[in-house]
Amino acid sequence: MLSKDHIALSIASALLLFGAWLFQEPLLIAVGLIGVLVGSLLPDTDAPDSRIYYMKIPSLFGNAMDYLVIPVIKFVFRKKKFDYNPEHRGSLHTVFAVTVYSIAFTVFGIILLTFHNAFIFQDWNLISYLYLLMFTFGLFFGGVLHLMEDSCTKSGIFPLYPYNEWYLKGGISTGNREDDRPEDFSKALIVLAVISIAGPLVFQFNPIHVFLISIVTLIAIWMLFYSISQ
Numbered sequence: 001m002l003s004k005d006h007i008a009l010s011i012a013s014a015l016l017l018f019g020a021w022l023f024q025e026p027l028l029i030a031v032g033l034i035g036v037l038v039g040s041l042l043p044d045t046d047a048p049d050s051r052i053y054y055m056k057i058p059s060l061f062g063n064a065m066d067y068l069v070i071p072v073i074k075f076v077f078r079k080k081k082f083d084y085n086p087e088h089r090g091s092l093h094t095v096f097a098v099t100v101y102s103i104a105f106t107v108f109g110i111i112l113l114t115f116h117n118a119f120i121f122q123d124w125n126l127i128s129y130l131y132l133l134m135f136t137f138g139l140f141f142g143g144v145l146h147l148m149e150d151s152c153t154k155s156g157i158f159p160l161y162p163y164n165e166w167y168l169k170g171g172i173s174t175g176n177r178e179d180d181r182p183e184d185f186s187k188a189l190i191v192l193a194v195i196s197i198a199g200p201l202v203f204q205f206n207p208i209h210v211f212l213i214s215i216v217t218l219i220a221i222w223m224l225f226y227s228i229s230q
C-alpha cells in the first residue's frame with residue numbers, strides 16, 4: 001500500500017478511536033496522532049525507497065530506525081533464536097517487531113527526555129513523560145494499523161511470525177490508481193471518526209462509553225475492510 005494510504009487510513013482509525021477525547025485533551029491527542037503518523041510509516045523502513053526518508057520529522061525516525069533500532073530488533077531476534085528477515089514485508093512487518101521497536105523508542109525517548117529535563121530544562125516535568133508515552137503508543141498503534149492495511153494487499157504479510165505462520169492477504173495491488181478501495185475505507189473511517197468526536201461534544205455522551213463503542217466499531221470495520229479487500 002502507498003504511504004499516503006497508510007497515513008490516511010491510520011490517522012482516520014486513530015481519530016475514530018480517540019475522537020471522544022479530542023476536545024478534552026487536544027494536545028495529548030495531537031501528540032498521539034503525530035505518533036500514529038510516524039508509526040504508520042515505520043514498518044516500510046525495510047524498503048530503502050520508503051517515503052518516510054523524504055519527510056522532515058518522519059525521516060528522523062526512519063534514520064533512528066536504521067542506525068539505532070533495527071540493530072536492537074536483530075539482537076532480540078538473535079537472543080530468541082528467531083530468523084530475522086530484512087526483506088520488504090519480512091520481519092519488520094510483524095506485531096513482534098512493532099512491539100520491540102516501540103519499546104526501544106520508548107526507552108531511548110525516556111533517556112533523552114530525562115537528560116533534557118535534568119540538564120537543560122532543570123525541572124523533572126513529569127507531565128512530559130505522559131506525552132512521550134502517548135507518542136510511543138501512537139508509534140505502536142500506527143505500526144499495528146500498517147500491518148492491518150498491508151494484510152489487505154496482494155503481497156500480504158505474516159503478522160504473527162515467528163510465533164505463528166498465519167498468512168493474511170487481500171486483493172488490493174499497491175500503486176494501482178484505479179483501485180479506490182483504500183480511499184473509500186479512509187472516507188468511511190472519517191465519517192465514523194466525526195460521529196465519535198461529535199458524541200461527547202454535541203450530544204454530551206460519556207467519552208468512556210463512546211471510546212468503548214469506538215473500539216468495537218474499529219475492530220468490526222477492519223474485519224469488513226479485510227473481506228471487501230479480497
Ligand SMILES: [Zn+2]
Nearest residue numbers: 043044093150
Ligand atoms: Zn508495509
